[in-house]
Amino acid sequence: MSRIPLIHVTDLYHSPQDPDDQLDLLTVAALPEFDLKAVILDCTQPFLEPAPAGWDVRRDPGYVLVAQLGHILGRTFPCALGPLEPLSSPSDDARSRPRSEQAGIDLLLQSLEASPEPVLISSVGSARIITAAFNRAPDLVRNKTRAVLLNAGATAGEKREWNVGLDPHAYTGLxxxxxxxxxxxxxxxxxxxxxxxxxxxxxxxxxxxxxxxxPEAIRAWIAYGFSGSARGDIISSLTDLGKGAVWEHVLAGERNMWTTASLVMAAGRSLAKTPHGWRFLQAQAASGLETWPWRLDSINAAVDNETLVKWSVSESETPHKLFGRKEGVGYGEAMAQALNALFQSIPV
Structure with missing residues (x-):
């Protein structure tokens, strides 16, 4: 199988700012269609500082979770951190930022340059690193990016969506x-x-x-991240955190999710109902089964200075596409069953 090169840009923290980012990373790693070239941490300064100067509690960029997952799966995931402050304008290339914040942009550009084919970029936070990289090397980024899976923004309304608010200039620039x-x-x-x-x-x-x-090791990894564990034995902890009181506390929670469809669709899979429940299946395996229809519609789109994207569906092919699906709350139940089955299938 020809695998799809992918760079995952994520606002992953430890302790979590929102634990869905950890599950998005697990989803990427669980889909064998992807050749994960890099994980780039898209963190923002207020979430790294305790209140009152910061958002609430002190966090670190999520390096430890990336390293643990690579250990569990026996894989190597290059990982680096990008700029921590919003761009000053849509054309800002972030060269003025500290050296410690340049590695994420460098890794993105190096990964694109090294790839013999265009790369998918999944963006599940702000667009800061992608836009800054484009401003440094526009031809490289434009020519070597198959598409950006942009998990951000709102289809309408005056309220600014969370990810857009992290860096409005980056969203506009992208x-x-x-x-x-x-x-x-x-x-x-x-x-x-x-x-x-x-x-x-x-x-x-x-x-x-x-x-x-x-798998138990994946349970322990989830528990480590969701609980914001401060244990320094980051490998040994993966043998016991997936059970007992810590795990029972994790199981009592609920999760809001947004990004899953972008990753599954990019892998070429459908959401299909099998005799064993809903599953993410490739087209051939889903043939003849009931599916929850989803699609990408070509759109004409332009963003204004307030970050509102004005769009309309296009009859012809365009470089911008918008997600659509069959409406209804049953979508969530189907997605939950299918994502659980995907997690169960991870070879550990």
Missing amino acids: WRSGIRIHWYPCATEHSAFNRRDPRGTYWKASHETLFHDI
Whole structure:
């Protein structure tokens, strides 16, 4: 099977700012269609500082979670950190940032340059690193990017979506770059938590459903991240955190999810109902089965200075595409079953 080169740009922290980012990374690693070239940490300064100067509690960029997952799977994931402050304008290339914040941009550019074919870039935070990289090497980024899977923004409404608010200039700059964008908006005109909207990516599930019968090492990795563990034995801890009181506490929770569809669709899979429940299947395996229809519509799109994307569906092919699906809350139940089965399938 020819694998799809992918760079995952994520606002992954430890302790978590939102634990769905850890599950998005696990989803990428669980899909064998992807050749994961790099994990680039898209962190923002207030989340690294305790209140009152910062957001709430002190965090670190999520290096430890990337290293642990690589150990569990026996794989190597190059990882680096990008700039911590928002861009000053849509054309800012972030060269003025400290040396410690340059490695993420460098890794993105080096990974694109080294790839013999265009690369998918999944973006599940701000677009800061991607836009800064484009501003440094526009031809390279435009020509070597198959598409950006953009998990950010709202289809309508005046309220600025969370990821856009992390770096408004970066979001604006990405839309104006001419890079191919597959847009998976985190919010619709109603809210970021509307489970019915046919343009909405949002769904919700209990941890009991998502983590049922998954490998013990993966359970321990999830528990380490979700609990914000301060244990320094980051490898030994993976033998015991997936059981007992810590794990029971994790299982009692629920998870809001947005990004899953972008990754599964990019892998070429459908959401199909099998005799064993809903699963993410390649087209041949899904033939003849009931599916939950989803698609990418070509759109004409432009972003204004307030980060609002004005769009309309196009009859002809365009570089910008927008997610759509069959409406209804049953989507969340189907996604939860399918994601759990994917997690169960991880070879550990």
